[in-house]
Amino acid sequence: MTTGSSSTSDRAVAAEPGISTYLGEESALRAGRLGTAGLLLSVLAATGPLMVVAGVMPTTFAVMGVVGMPLLFLILGIVLTLFSVGYAEMSRHVHNAGAFYAYISRGLGPTTGAAAALVALVAYSVLQVGIFGIFGFEVAGLFQQYLDVELAWWIPALLAVVAVGVLALLKIDVNAKVLGVLLLLEVAVVVVFDVAALGDPGREGLSMHAFDPSTLSGVGLGTALCFCIAAFTGFEQAPVYAEETSRPHILVPRVMFLAVGGVALFFAFSSWAMTVATGPAGIVGAAQKQSTTLLFGLTEDRLGGTFTDVVHVLFVTGMFAALLSFHNVVARYAFAMGREGLLPARFGRTNSGSGAPGTGSILQSVISLIVVVCFAVADDGKAGDPTAPVLHLFTWGGNVGALGVILLMATASLAVIVFFVKRGAAGPQAWRLVSSGIAGLALLVIAGYTIKDFDVLVGSGPDSALNWLLPGIIALAALVGVVYSLVLRSRNPEAHARIGLGNEAFQLEKKAG
DSSP states (O other), rough: OOOOOOOHHHHHHHOOTTTOOOGGGGGGGGGTTTOOOHHHHHGGGGHHHIIIIIIIHHHHHHHOOTTHHHHHHHHHHHHHHHHHHHHHHHHHHHHTTTHHHHHHHHOOOOHHHHHHHHHHHHHHHHHHHHHHHHHHHHHHHHHHHOOOOOOHHHHHHHHHHHHHHHTSSOOHHHHHHHHHHHHHHHHHHHHHHHHHHHHHHOOOOOOOOGGOOOGGOOOTTTHHHHHHHTTTTTTGGHHHHGGGOHHHHHHHHHHHHHHHHHHHHHHHHHHHHHHHHTTTTTTHEEEEEEHHHHHHHHHHHHHHHHHHHHHHHHHHHHHHHHHHHHHHHHHHHHHHHHTTSSSSSGGOOOOTTOOOOOOHHHHHHHHHHHHHHHHHHHHHHTTTTTTTTIIIIIHHHHHHHHHHHHHHHHHHHHHHHHHHTTTTTTTTHHHHHHHHHHHHHHHHHHHHHHHHHHHHHTOOOOOTTHHHHHHHHHHHHHHHHHHHHHHHHHHOHHHHHHTTTTHHHHHHHHHHO
């Protein structure tokens, strides 16, 4: 392969000579379930627009004091677009629910791919489980505010575990419809707020000061990058659903660029509207005073109590959409790993009725159940500290998961370069390889800041053991993946050679071409 063509033969991935890759049709996800709209809504739901606008933005303004968050979102949008150039091109050649680890395997070899597989599984799992903390906390708050009912946070969290688990066992197109409705409602209320804020600005009027590069100076810039890049998490999930689309070589790249561009512009505009509402000079102080209630206070002043009540409810439903989206991704990673011998074979089978990766879905539900119960018991022993699930479960899971995804993106950038160079396509793909290289270096810088400032991200203090224990979860996952891969290569070379190859369907496609 010497060109960037997306012909059938190019898209097929050949196995090593003498290695059988046939795994049976039950090891293939159902093709044709998702179109552009369904795929786009499925991946965007993970970004949780209201969770970012109401939670991440005020927190970043308050903790980091960086007024130029709108500009920061645009800069990150450029970096992630550069990443997407190579990542999307890779999706034309490799169609595998393992996405990150499949790409890394094809570029850097099965052993590195196995490490990436474990990191991806752990990263997306903890991202999903972490959201149960803030979900339970917010639902309990709604019961207290509107029904005057005292409710422990873990009760709605556990109910959400069950509901997400049931929905995830249904057909993916059903999931896409649920995610789509919830996402569109979230986006609609944020847009209404944005328009209201611009129509009724603070004392400084329609100030563009937040886009001034001088607003990005200060010691908090690196950590602000870590906060903001977490808001993009989700766009990179499009290749996970490649096997469930009818034209993955067209739909996956299209959705990735739509997602990363849309997220960057949407969050840049919304964070700017927030600075306009308070005035750029007052945004940091307002965020420090009101914290995650900032958005609700601004909407009540401009749009009234009823609209604010709706925003509160959609804040919760948006978190549920993110829970379902991340759950689906974890289930598909587990499916791909089971199909290729990195997990027991039963994980690599789909349900006969829905075509969903049932065993992987059940695994994530069980993990979620155990973690929520453990945090419920631990928090109950802290004299009922109402913020414990948010400060611990949500922040720990969110930041550990985000670190894992950032490192996966950086590694995938290198894998893209090696993949095309090894196939003699460096010339035709030169601009894509340069884009991947620039993005990979930028992502490594952000990962470095994430590790360096982990105490700020999780609020643990500079001398806390959590500052190395929590990031160590990602390092441990990578180490386990490497060790297991080496054992697998020794005991079952055929299974080791299959890592990243996916289903035999791609072999048949190549022969047919």
